[in-house]
Amino acid sequence: MALNWFTELPSGVVTNFSMLEALFNQHFVVAKKFRKTSIHLMACRQGEQESLGEYIKRFNTESFENPNLEDFVAFAALMSGLKPNKFKFDILNAEFSSFSEAIARAKKHISIVDIVNPGGG
Structure with a gap:
């Protein structure tokens, strides 16, 4: 799923690792399981x-x-x-x-x- 997302990113959008990390977190934060309190x-x-x-x-x-x-x-x-x-x-x-x-x-x-x-x- 992550690979498909990554390959569909427009070319030139990711200029460094920090940008990739931010885009990844923004896209996949919904899938993150939050720890219950x-x-x-x-x-x-x-x-x-x-x-x-x-x-x-x-x-x-x-x-x-x-x-x-x-x-x-x-x-x-x-x-x-x-x-x-x-x-x-x-x-x-x-x-x-x-x-x-x-x-x-x-x-x-x-x-x-x-x-x-x-x-x-």
Whole structure:
């Protein structure tokens, strides 16, 4: 793709390496994958019809894209994104505030919901 782009440049446009670098960056910046930050995670919200299990799975996927994510930030983002429900109330009243404990509690809650209401979310 880069070679095709380069060969289609009008002749004489590139006069030095700095010019080539600038043109390349300008053309291919759209393809650059930006590293996600905790700000992206704070925007992760549970959808109105989204089950807790679906949200936790999506949230975990987002959190793995931030290798320097601190536990307390992940916990705050998770809690902020949860819709108001019994699970969120239980977590807020619990004696812990870590992401790993909240995920463990979510998995337990999801299992109980699946037992009580199979296929119902």
